[in-house]
Structure formats: C-alpha cells, structure tokens
Amino acid sequence: MDNYDLNTDIMMITIMSFLGFCIEDTWMLVRYSYIDNRNMYLPFLLGYGLLMNGLYYVVGTPDNIFGGSSHPLKYEYPMNCIVYFFICMAVVSVGEIILGTFVEKTGGFEYWNYSAIPLHITKYTSVPTSAGFALIMTLFMHYIYVPLRESVHKAAAGIPTPYIIMLAAVLLIDFFLSFINMYQNQGSNSLWKFEADASLDTLRDMLKFGR
16 A cells, blocks of 8 residues: 555545535435534534545555555455445444444434434434445545545645644644534534525525516
C-alpha cells in the first residue's frame, strides 16, 4: 500500500467528511423532503472521513483487500467487489450500533432510529441502510479513492503544512463543539433546516403572484 504523508490524510479526511455530509442530506431530502446541518456547525461529518481513510489503511481497496498485510487477499472481478461489499456492510452495521448507543447513553437522545425500516437490527442499523452505504463505499473505493488520493497528494505538496494543520484543527473543534452542545442540551444541535416542500409551495405562490 502506498505511503502518503499526514497532509494528504488530512485533506482526504476533509474531502470525505464533506461528501458524507452531502450524502446524508441527500438521503434526508429524498426520504423526508428536507436538509439540515446534520448536527454540525460546519458542513463536515468527521466520522465519514475517518471511516473511509481508516478503511483504506486497514482493509485496503477492492483490488487489494488487506493490502497492507503480509497476506493480501486477491480476487478476480467482480468477486473482489462482492467480498469488499460485505466487509463494508459489517463495518457500517457495527459502527452505527456503537455510535448510536454511545450518543444515546451520553447525550440522552436518539441520534437516529431505523425501527420503521424493514430488516432493522436494533434501532440503529438495518440491512437496507447498511447495504446502501456499503455499495457507495465499495464503488467509491474501487473507482475513485486511489485516483483522488493521488491528486490530493500532489496538491498537498504545494500547501504549507501549518495551513493543513489548521484545517484539521477546525474539523476537530467543530466536531467536539457540536457534541458538547448535544450533550449539554440532551438533544440535537439543530441550527438550520431547509424544507423542500415548503420551498416549492413558496415558489408556486411567487409564480402565481407574478401572473
């Protein structure tokens, strides 16, 4: 597995944290017709960045599963993607249960609840949602992660390290301040919410008024 410096890791974590924020809000828009700040002050979900970067170092990519070990697993396509998919699915399921339970025990509220979804396993994970995330992760790691990392590595070489360290500090501060707020309020850190249905109604009213 390629060795990259800390600057590359920080930038990759930042990019994937932002993509995670976009994915969650896309899901909320499709399922509930709204987007919000996802409990964060900034549009970054650090858990996604740490998960995907950690997945690269621990599991590798679909083309080289456990590639950092002395015995990497080699599979022909599409078996490599199928094996990777189930690894991701297990990681997502366990991670959601741990995070959801931790927030409920410490923050006193439900971070999310999948009880209404068929084939849910506890209220914090389900087969459909884990499979959906696993599919996205597998495709991303198979087609996008390595080329993106190479581009980011080249870009990071031209950025002074103190600026990248500041970027990491901003992400960490945002993460901890958000969770401190949730812990103190024993509830979500809701800052803004954009209702798609309401916005469409407003647009229709404006068009009618224009006539």
